[in-house]
Amino acid sequence: MRYKIFWFLIYRLFYCVFFVWNLVHGQVRYSIPEELQLGAFVGNIAEDLGLDIKQLSARSFRIVSGPWKQYVDIGLDTGILFVKEKIDREEICGPVLSCVLSVNGLLQNPLKLYPVEVEVLDLNDNAPSFPKRQFHLEISELSSPGTRFLLESAYDADVGTNSVQSYELLSNQHFVLDVQMRDGVEKLPVLVLHSSLDREMESTHSLTLIAKDGGVPVRSGTVQVIIIVKDANDNVPACSQSVYRVSILEDAPTGTQVIALNATDPDDGHNGEITYSISSHNTIRVRELFSVDSKTGEIRVKGKLDYEENKAFGINVQATDRGPHTMAGHCDVLVNIVDVNDNAPEVTLTSLSGAISEDAPIGTVVALFSAVDKDSGRNGQVQCNISNKLPFRLDSSLKNYYGLLVQHPLDRENNSNYDVTITCTDAGKPPLTSRKTIHVEISDINDNPPRFSQHLYTTNVMENNAIGASIFSLTAFDPDVGLNTQLKYSILETQVLNASVATYISINSETGVIFAQRSFDYEILKNFQIQAQVVDSGTPPLASNVSVNIIILDQNDNVPVIVQPLFEFGSTAVETISRFAEPGYLVAKVSATDADAGQNAQLSYSISQATNHNLFTISADTGEIWTIRPIVNKDVSKQRLVIVVKDNGMPSLSATVTIIFSVIGGDTETSSGVSGSSELPRFNPDLSLSLVIAFGVTSIIFLAILTVLAVKVHKNRNGLGDQHCSLGLCCLQKRHSLNGIQTASRNLQICPNYVEVFGGDPLSQRFRYESCSTLQSTKRDFRTPNTCRSSPDKHFVGNESIRKESTGIINIENYSNPVNYEVREILKQVYDDYHRIDLMCVFIWGKLLTS
Secondary structure, X not given: OHHHHXXXXXXXXXXXXXXXXXXXXXXXXXXXXXXXXXXXXEEEHHHHHOOOXXXXXXXXXXXXXXXXXXXXXXXXXXXXXXXXXXXXXXXXXXXXXOOEEEEEEEEOXXXXXXXXXXXXXXXXXXXXXXXXXXEEEEEEOXXXXXXXXXXXXXXXXXXXXXXXXXEEEOOOOOEEEEEEEEOOOEEEEEEEEOOXXXXXXXXXXXXXXXXXXXXXXXXXXXXXXXXXXXXXXXXXXXXXXXXXXXXXXXXXXOOOEEEEOOEEOOOOHHHHOEEEEEOOOOOHHHHHHEEEOOOOOEEEEOOOOOOOOOOXXXXXXXXXXXXXXXXXXXXXXXXXXXXXXXXXXXXXXXXXXXXXXOOOOOOOEEEEEEEEOOOOHHXXXXXXXXXXXXXXEEEEEEOOEEEEEEOOOOOOOOOOEEEEEEEEEEOOOOOOEEEEEEEEEEEOOOOOOOEEOOXXXXXXXXXXXXXXXXXXXXXXXXXXXXXXXXXXXXXXXXXXXXXXXXXXXXXXXXXXXXXXXXXXXXXXXXXXEEEEEEXXXXXXXXXXXXEEEEEEEOOOOOOOEEEEOOOOEOOEEXXXXXXXXXXOEEEEEOEEEOOOOHHXXXXXXXXEEXXXXXXXXXOOOOOEEEEOOOOOOOOOOEEEEEEEEEEOOOOOXXXXXEEEEEXXXXXXXXXXXXXXXXXXXXXXOOOOXXXXXXXXXXXXXXXXXXXXXXXXXXXXXXXXXXXXXXXXXXXXXXXXXXXXXXXOOOOOOOOOEEEEEEEOOXXXXXXXXXXXXXXXXXXXXXXXXXXXXXXXXXXXXXXXEEEEOOOXXXXXXXXXXXXXXXXXXXXXXXXXXXXXXXXXHHHHHHHHHHO
């Protein structure tokens, strides 16, 4: 404790002297002893620099030390420089006598730099130490008094008077201690033989060597020197020079020769053979970086040299002979390291402002950084720059410090941040470059109004929607950030059907979702338009408007309404039909309407129930009801049809109507077909085989006649197409019953080509007959309705008009490509005969099959 007080008093004395000196030279310099406690006083830098303490905080005064560790700092409220980190002079400066920490005091607004030097004074905190705990010397008994033996010196990490100052050998009768100076600085212990040795009396001597430093208090280290008395070899190898000086580049590769030593020994034989080694009291770093060849004495580079780590090395080499009593000599090699440009500049960010506002004025300081190169000379001269495309520039007015300033106006919406790459290059050959990227954030101001994603929105809403259901979502965006991009949605007041728009829809102010305030009805309101607005939360707030078209979609919510026929009894209509109605007779038409639209209003008609399902058919598109066969005596006089009318919606809605047809007219059946099985001629069931043969022959003859007539008709028609209905027979459908012969036109399908037939029954009803024809044929079946086509059509065939007169004779008028009238009469007669024969044959075949 006392020696710390002593050094503190010395420190105060040095402080006063250096303070006066620094005032004269314009630089602040302090001196402090090493190992001071954290927070220890260094100096009043505010007072020494003439600064007002109140301005230190306002101008952000701080101590910067570049890329090195910061050992001192300043108290802004007192202006006192104090110790921030533990200071160990030996760790910082090593064996260098003068140990100075160079820092800078930095003021901002405006920027100003104050160089400050802090000298670290050495304390005697290290005791001398020897490289070994014991030294072994072999001394020949022939050695004469006065022979000198150089011992390995002690090492003390302290410098100056705190290093090794003296050696002491505890008293003995054979040896005394002498101290030899090397280079006028280092003291080496030399053991001097005082009296002759007698190996027979005493072969080993143990001596205690003490090394002392000059510090207060004095520190010391001891080593045992073991003397082994030997015979003969009494000459110590010696180098040609006691000290060698050599220089080498710091980038010298491993294996580079530094120097070749030359030591000699006057002894002969093994006593004169020398081996070289690096003394053990060299530092560990020296043994890591250098090696010596034990035979040649060549010192070579073993590790990677670094000028910035150590500028020089002292290598102590030991030369030892190979005599039975080895002797060792020492020589020193001082190696100076020559700097090369092997260090790129080091860029250290000293300060960085927070986010820069996009309206920051030109010249605003963004960041402050230092650029230092550890190399020396031109190798340590640094120049920094940034890209010209950035809206920033560098200010290099401060030594080794650069300021990053705003050069052009900023716009956060174009660039919200910048990665500024600083490139620093030294002046070495070749030059080395370092890069450091500074991330600069641009803060937002409210300079952009919110914008909708579309200029006009259109949305569809199904009618009968639930009240409160969401029907659409508006989307707006604001390129700003933070509060400037927090949006509020609203609906501007307007009128819809003389009512406030608020009674129709509402909007969520946070999300922009539009909700229905009522259930819409397509039949009342098909569409309307609203005006929406979005406002941001900036200061001042900015807003935008947009139009939204809301289209109401139809839903299948209306049942078809039957308007024809008129109901007489609830949902029942009564119609009449003549018993003489032939197939294709239009007996009634059902008409319906649907208040919906589109597919929901497309109606189809079908028969759900019928008294006789094979008597009537209905057009699914028009609702027209047709007969599909003649009315026979066994048909009841009251025919009931249930017609279903369905729309095409999902799900489909339907309505029904019941039509009761009253059959009126005579009791006999007027049809182009056979009236009934009772009218067929009766044949003897025991009909002979000859009748069957006659039937076959008749049929063959009839077919031959038909073929001849068909060829003649074809020639007379000037090449009409071959695709015809073979005298109307293609459209004839027949069914044969085993109990009798009936010709029925069941499953009647309305041909796409038909003609309107008006006339002849007592009720003056309109009849519609089919015409079975191909593209170029106009032949007709005069007796039966055509079943070749499946769907009804409302087109006439050519200019033909067929009318049935009250006499039952069919007249053909305006017949295109007319055939000779006689031929047509023959065809008609042949057809009638063939029909009767056909019925007879069918009857006979039926009887034969059942017998």
